[in-house]
Amino acid sequence: MAVFRVEKNKSYTVMSNHHLRNRTLSLKAKGLLSQMLSLPEDWDYTLAGLASINKESKDAIRTAVRELEEAGYVVRRQTTDARGKFSVNEYIIHEYPQTDVSQEQPPEPTPEECQETPPQSSPLLDHPLSENPATGKPMTDNPSPENPTQLNTKEINTDILTTDQTNYPSYPIPSYLSKRERSRPKRKEADGMDTDMSACREDLKAQLEIDLLCEGRPDDRGKINEILELMVETLCSQQDSFRIAGNVYPAYLVKERFRSLSSMHLEYVLNCLANNVTRIRNIKQYLLTTLFNAPATINHYYASQVNHDQHQTLSSEYPSLFF
Numbered sequence: 001m002a003v004f005r006v007e008k009n010k011s012y013t014v015m016s017n018h019h020l021r022n023r024t025l026s027l028k029a030k031g032l033l034s035q036m037l038s039l040p041e042d043w044d045y046t047l048a049g050l051a052s053i054n055k056e057s058k059d060a061i062r063t064a065v066r067e068l069e070e071a072g073y074v075v076r077r078q079t080t081d082a083r084g085k086f087s088v089n090e091y092i093i094h095e096y097p098q099t100d101v102s103q104e105q106p107p108e109p110t111p112e113e114c115q116e117t118p119p120q121s122s123p124l125l126d127h128p129l130s131e132n133p134a135t136g137k138p139m140t141d142n143p144s145p146e147n148p149t150q151l152n153t154k155e156i157n158t159d160i161l162t163t164d165q166t167n168y169p170s171y172p173i174p175s176y177l178s179k180r181e182r183s184r185p186k187r188k189e190a191d192g193m194d195t196d197m198s199a200c201r202e203d204l205k206a207q208l209e210i211d212l213l214c215e216g217r218p219d220d221r222g223k224i225n226e227i228l229e230l231m232v233e234t235l236c237s238q239q240d241s242f243r244i245a246g247n248v249y250p251a252y253l254v255k256e257r258f259r260s261l262s263s264m265h266l267e268y269v270l271n272c273l274a275n276n277v278t279r280i281r282n283i284k285q286y287l288l289t290t291l292f293n294a295p296a297t298i299n300h301y302y303a304s305q306v307n308h309d310q311h312q313t314l315s316s317e318y319p320s321l322f323f
Helices: 027-038 047-052 058-071 111-116 192-207 210-216 218-235 251-259 263-275 283-317
Strands: 074-080 086-093 241-244 247-250
Touching: 027 047, 027 058, 027 086, 047 058, 058 074, 086 192, 192 210, 192 218, 210 218, 210 263, 218 251, 218 263, 218 283, 241 251, 241 283, 247 251, 251 283, 263 283
Parallel strands: none
Antiparallel strands: 074 086, 241 247
């Protein structure tokens, strides 16, 4: 539904009372939505921009935006550029919740469901991959390449808010060198493996918004690049399973989880590293475990951070309530 505003003496904003009377929304989410509805459409809607005009931190703003997205007041769309690569996320703010927005986190797929559902394919830079067969023997003939469907790429702010929805999507990054693809004709190049890894690296950099993340966290640039290389190594690995936190998971399940990660999940991993005070004996296993569990634990992590910050603020301003 379109947002209509009526300005009075350049100091008033008319908006719907729907979100203000919605008992399922927190007070912070109601206030943030009211503030966003009062801002001009060409305003810089970034986490840093919203945090600069509020007392709360970027993590608190991110949690409130995620709550509004779950409730349907904020709708996120993944856009692509002219070459089919993932571009920025487009956010649309509504006065009324959208009924087609899922408010529940989907259950984690079982190994049987993952085997029955073929991984999606997406266009690479100059070498679009072919479709994966659902069942049966791998294809031996050259399948016709899939034409990527371009999303709506209307002009939007390139500094769009880099948050993620709770029902995390499965980004269609190809399953490089999986069992199905090993039997397919490979490109006749001297170092085809290096070419596949380069294509995987470029797709991950677009998916995770590595350049923007490095600009926002210049001190963590080295860590970000190391995590990126670890993800490339995992996605291009030919092994059938991975050991994560003492458990053995099939390779396709680990790769599917990695394809669902976004820049917010990568920030979450960096925050976990920064807040960890114990000695990490196997840093590679620690990073694999944190990346694998990020989609399932990120919401609880930031919710606990917000609760802690709110408690600290209230205890300092109203000590009589706690002592």
